Amino acid sequence: MALLTILRYPDARLHKKAKPVAVVDERIRKLVRDMADTMYEAPGVGLAATQVDVHERVIVIDVSDEGRDLLVLINPEITWKSETVKAVEEGCLSVPGIYDEVERAERIRFTALDEEGRPYEMQAEGLLAVCVQHEMDHLEGKVFVEYLSALKRNRIKTKMKKAERELVKA
Ligand code: GNR
Ligand code: NI
Numbered sequence: 001m002a003l004l005t006i007l008r009y010p011d012a013r014l015h016k017k018a019k020p021v022a023v024v025d026e027r028i029r030k031l032v033r034d035m036a037d038t039m040y041e042a043p044g045v046g047l048a049a050t051q052v053d054v055h056e057r058v059i060v061i062d063v064s065d066e067g068r069d070l071l072v073l074i075n076p077e078i079t080w081k082s083e084t085v086k087a088v089e090e091g092c093l094s095v096p097g098i099y100d101e102v103e104r105a106e107r108i109r110f111t112a113l114d115e116e117g118r119p120y121e122m123q124a125e126g127l128l129a130v131c132v133q134h135e136m137d138h139l140e141g142k143v144f145v146e147y148l149s150a151l152k153r154n155r156i157k158t159k160m161k162k163a164e165r166e167l168v169k170a
Pocket of ligand 1: 043044046093130
């Protein structure tokens with residue numbers, strides 16, 4: 001088992017746009033395993049490769065109660081979004097301790113490849129729909145705090161930088 005380091009906001013590398021995976025091979029399957037270990041250990045319900053400084057389009061999600069229902073999304077594309085949106089409180093492993101509401105499409109359909117490179121399509125609602133949209137934003141270099149007001153975002157930046165300094169001192 002290998003745990004990866006999760007980048008913390010504000011880190012410029014969180015704003016890099018991820019490139020599509022060309023072939024789903026053993027290297028990608030190892031990345032998926034390490035990302036899943038890192039997500040479960042955190043613990044979190046999702047993790048995008050961008051957060052572990054790998055700029056390829058790979059996401060792991062597990063929104064199950066017991067936490068052993070891993071969903072792997074490689075090169076995901078949203079093919080449909082409901083017009084209805086819902087504001088849900090979000091958090092992010094790259095912005096620990098910060099929670100705020102973000103409006104997302106209530107229901108989505110998406111396509112992706114699994115860890116064997118097989119294409120699939122899925123419809124999602126509830127926490128899964130929120131999580132897929134949150135993780136796909138990471139692949140575009142977007143962190144959820146960018147939906148908040150500049151005032152809130154600047155407060156969060158200051159708080160995160162202070163926490164970072166405390167960590168370095170300790
Ligand atoms: O663990 C996580 N919980 C969460 C809760 C509400 C909305 C989105 C998320 S994703 C987050 C893990 C994470 O940062 N993924 O990028
Ligand atoms: Ni996140």
